[in-house]
Amino acid sequence: MTSRFSTLQNRDARPQRPAEAAPATHAVVIPTTRKPLPAKPEAAPAKNANKVLDARVRIHRLLLEEINLVALERLPKDEMRRQVHEFVSEKTRQERMAINTAELNALVDDIVDEMVGLGPLEPLLKDPDINDILINGHQNCFVEKHGKLQQVHIPFKDEAHLLRIVNKIVAAVGRRVDESQPMVDARMLDGSRFNAAIRPVGVDGPLVSIRKFSKNKLGLHKLVEFGAITQNMAEVLAAAVHARKTTIISGGTGTGKTTMLNALSAFIPEDERLITIEDAAELQLQQPHVARMETRPANIEGHGELKQRDLVKNALRMRPDRVILGECRGEEAFDMLQAMNTGHEGSMATIHANTPRDAISRLEQMLGMTGMPMTVQSIRSQIASAIDIIVQLTRLSDGKRKVTSVAEVTGMEGDVIQMQEIFRFVRTGMEADGKILGYYEATGIRPRFLEDLRAMGIEFPGKYFEPGRPQV
Incomplete structure (x- = not known):
C-alpha cells in the first residue's frame, strides 16, 4: 500500500516523540488551529507629534535635574511608569x-x-504588522507593512538623538x-537583524535597517x-528534506528565504545532530x-574576526548530521559543498539569486x-x-512572496550542469489594484529523487506531476 506526505505537521505544537521507531511510511499533519492576531498599538495623532516632542524634551530635562535616574531605572517597568506618570x-x-x-500618556x-x-x-518594534524599519537620516523613515513600503513619522529630535539610539542598540x-x-551588523536582543552606517559613510546622517525577528x-x-x-x-519538499535531499533556497533580499528554511527544517528527523551557521542567529x-x-x-585592534568559512570548517569537526548555513555568499561555499559531498547529505543553505x-x-x-x-x-x-x-x-510587485520555481539538479552533461524544473508559478496578469x-503548475517531469523516497516508503500519486495541471 502506498503512502505519502498527505498533510504537513506543525512541529511547534506536536507532542513529544514516542520511544518506538516510526513505521516505514511517513505522514505529516497540518493543524487547522489559528492563533488570534495581536492587537495593534495605538499611535499618537501625527498633528500632535511636534507638541509632544517639545514637551518630552522639556520634561526629560527636568527628570535629569531632579530625579535619581539610576534608582528609577532599577524599578520594575510598571512601577517606573507610575512614578514617571x-x-x-x-x-x-x-x-x-x-x-x-492622551498626550500626557x-x-x-x-x-x-x-x-x-x-x-x-519602540512603537514600530511592537507593531506586529511591520517587518522592516528603514531609516535614512533622522527625518526620513520607511517601514514595510504587508509587503509594501510606506513612509512614517518617527519623532527623533535631531541626528544626535538617532545616533544615541544606534549606540544603545550596538552597545x-x-x-x-x-x-x-562607521558600519555595524548585529543581532538585537530580541533577535531582530540590525545594520547601521553612520557618517562619513552615511552622507545624510545615520542609515539604519532593522529586519524584525518574528516570534511566531x-x-x-x-x-x-x-x-x-x-x-x-x-508535501514533495517536506518529504525530500526528510529523505536527506540537499536543498538550496534561492531568492532576492526580503523574499522569505529564512522563513522557508525554517519551515522546511521542521521535517528533519529529531534524532539528527544539526549545526547552524549564521551572521545573526x-x-x-x-x-x-x-x-x-x-x-x-x-x-x-582588528583581531578576533570569525568568518563563516571558519565556522563551517569547525562544524565539520563537531560530528554533524547536517549543516545549515543561513546565507552562502563567499568562499565558505567550497567547504559547504565539501560537507554536502562527504556524508552530510540533507544540509541546507540560502543564496541570493533570481x-x-x-x-x-x-x-x-x-x-x-x-x-x-x-x-x-x-x-x-x-x-x-x-x-x-x-x-x-x-517577492512580486504586489508585495506577495511566492515560491516561483522548484528545480532538481540532475548531474552533468559535458561541462554543463543539468537541471529540470518540477513546479513553477505562471503569471497571467495584474488586477487594477x-x-x-x-x-501554479507541474511541468510534467517526475523528479529523480522519487526513487529514493520510494525506498523509504514515501510515494506520491502521478497526478502531482501531470503537465499543465493547476496545483492545489
Whole structure:
C-alpha cells in the first residue's frame, strides 16, 4: 500500500516523540488551529507629534535635574511608569503645558521608552504588522507593512538623538560604531537583524535597517494558507528534506528565504545532530539536538574576526548530521559543498539569486573566490554532485512572496550542469489594484529523487506531476 506526505505537521505544537521507531511510511499533519492576531498599538495623532516632542524634551530635562535616574531605572517597568506618570503630571501643571490626557500618556510612554527602551523605535518594534524599519537620516523613515513600503513619522529630535539610539542598540550586544568603524551588523536582543552606517559613510546622517525577528515561526502549513506555495509542492519538499535531499533556497533580499528554511527544517528527523551557521542567529529550529554558531567581526585592534568559512570548517569537526548555513555568499561555499559531498547529505543553505540557474552561477563564482586551482568542470562537478533541489523564492510587485520555481539538479552533461524544473508559478496578469494573477503548475517531469523516497516508503500519486495541471 502506498503512502505519502498527505498533510504537513506543525512541529511547534506536536507532542513529544514516542520511544518506538516510526513505521516505514511517513505522514505529516497540518493543524487547522489559528492563533488570534495581536492587537495593534495605538499611535499618537501625527498633528500632535511636534507638541509632544517639545514637551518630552522639556520634561526629560527636568527628570535629569531632579530625579535619581539610576534608582528609577532599577524599578520594575510598571512601577517606573507610575512614578514617571506622577512626575510628568506634576511638572506639566507647574509648567502650564497645555496637553490632554492622551498626550500626557503618550508623553509618559515616550519618556519610559527613552529610558529603558529604544525611544521612538519602540512603537514600530511592537507593531506586529511591520517587518522592516528603514531609516535614512533622522527625518526620513520607511517601514514595510504587508509587503509594501510606506513612509512614517518617527519623532527623533535631531541626528544626535538617532545616533544615541544606534549606540544603545550596538552597545547592548557588545558591538561598536564610530567614525573609525562607521558600519555595524548585529543581532538585537530580541533577535531582530540590525545594520547601521553612520557618517562619513552615511552622507545624510545615520542609515539604519532593522529586519524584525518574528516570534511566531511560520510553518509550512501557514505558507500554504498564505498562497506562498501549494499543498502538493509543500508535501514533495517536506518529504525530500526528510529523505536527506540537499536543498538550496534561492531568492532576492526580503523574499522569505529564512522563513522557508525554517519551515522546511521542521521535517528533519529529531534524532539528527544539526549545526547552524549564521551572521545573526535567526533560525528557530525545533529539534532537540541543535548547535548554533554565529560569526564575529574583528575587535578594535582588528583581531578576533570569525568568518563563516571558519565556522563551517569547525562544524565539520563537531560530528554533524547536517549543516545549515543561513546565507552562502563567499568562499565558505567550497567547504559547504565539501560537507554536502562527504556524508552530510540533507544540509541546507540560502543564496541570493533570481533564478535556479543564477544560483548555480553564483555558487561557481563563490568557489572561484577561494583561489584554489580548480578547473571550471571540476567546480561544476562539485556543485552538481552536492545539490539535489533548488527552491526559488520571489517577492512580486504586489508585495506577495511566492515560491516561483522548484528545480532538481540532475548531474552533468559535458561541462554543463543539468537541471529540470518540477513546479513553477505562471503569471497571467495584474488586477487594477496591482495584485498579481497567476497559478501554479507541474511541468510534467517526475523528479529523480522519487526513487529514493520510494525506498523509504514515501510515494506520491502521478497526478502531482501531470503537465499543465493547476496545483492545489
